[in-house]
Amino acid sequence: MTDSTVRTVVDALDTRYPRNWAESWDRVGLVLGEFDHPVARVLCVVDCVPETVEQAVDLGADLIVAHHPLFLKPVSSIAPDTFKGRIVHRLIRADVALYTAHTNADVANPGVSDALAARLGLTDLRPLAPAEGAAAGEGRGLGRIGVLPGPLTLAELTRLAAERLPATSAGVRSAGDPDRPIRTVAVCGGAGDSFLRDATRAGVDAYLCADLRHHPVSEHLAAGGPALLDVAHWASERPWLDDVAAWLREVFPIEVVVSDVDTDPWTVHANRDDLEIRP
Known part of the structure; x- marks a missing residue:
């Protein structure tokens, strides 16, 4: 063109x-x-x-x-x-x-969750929730399930996610036994607690998404579900921008810039262990 x-x-x-x-x-x-x-x-x-x-x-x-x-x-x-x-x-x-x-980019293959999975090095990808209706087929669906290059503990996977995903004040937090071995991982760009049951049914070791809430997480873990990793909403979807930008550059003779402006609304994170406690 x-x-x-x-x-x-x-x-x-x-x-x-x-x-x-x-x-x-x-x-x-x-x-x-x-x-x-x-x-x-x-x-x-x-x-x-x-x-x-x-x-x-x-x-x-x-x-x-x-x-x-x-x-x-x-x-x-x-x-x-x-x-x-x-x-x-x-x-x-x-x-x-x-x-x-x-959501049309969420369900696409490749789509938003493929880009997120790639940041963690996941392979053998398949949808977490296969698409229905007009989008059904050809590997499309919400979220992705994949395999890590090698087993990690939950603590190690949490550090890997913090290293590979765009940095935000919220960082990455995880729920579960820090020493739990992780090999299969489900991911979902954006809010993902509606797919907690899908992750459990899939038998994955861990599930990474954004916007997880206290009670659903507590009940999920109590029921024996996979370990959970919660990241900033913006950070979980920012990787897709690189993919769509690369595709646009291939199709059109135009300049495409990816914004790294952090639009996550949470701007300050403090941990009591990081504070100097004065008497």
């Missing part, structure tokens, strides 16, 4: 991540932008927030490819005195189009 426009890039993205693969509640595809506007530079982000929007403007990007939708629920106003309204007005004034691939 020689002439890249919003339309040609969007059409290619829609082919790679068909919109009918998305969950019924999801909102994916082109959010705003002129179809005939030329595209020379793309910025890939997890979240379309003021910080990544300004990054796109500073870079002179013509298009933002985001993972999380800017709009999931209906709105009655995009006035510039609202959070999302300010984003929309800023993008339009700067001639920056916005495209979203969310």
Whole structure:
């Protein structure tokens, strides 16, 4: 391809991540932008927030490819005195189009969880929850199950995840016996506690995802489920940006930049053991 426009890039993205693969509640595809506007530079982000929007403007990007939708629920106003309204007005004034691939990218093969699994060196991948409906078949589904290159303890796997995944203030925490041997691992980019039973049924040794909650984790471990690793939501999905960026560079003669702006809302982490306790 020689002439890249919003339309040609969007059409290619829609082919790679068909919109009918998305969950019924999801909102994916082109959010705003002129179809005939030329595209020379793309910025890939997890979240379309003021910080990544300004990054796109500073870079002179013509298009933002985001993972999380800017709009999931209906709105009655995009006035510039609202959070999302300010984003929309800023993008339009700067001639920056916005495209979203969310659950349709989660279920894809390769998709979001494949990129996460690759960071841990997992092989022999298969879906944690195989896709149904329009996306069914060809290895598609939510999450991935794979095998580590060699066995690790849970403590060692936790340190590996902290080393291989993008750094955040939240870091990586795990639940279970630190000395438990781990060979098979399930991963899921983003919130993953809805797949705790799937991980248990799959018989994996550990399951890594984001946004795990106290009571589901406690009950899961009490029932003999696999060890758990909880990472920041942004960190679990950031690896996918490298994959989609590499693919865009192969298909189009354009510059593609991956944002490393940490959009995880948690910004400070303190452990009592790290504090100097004064009498």
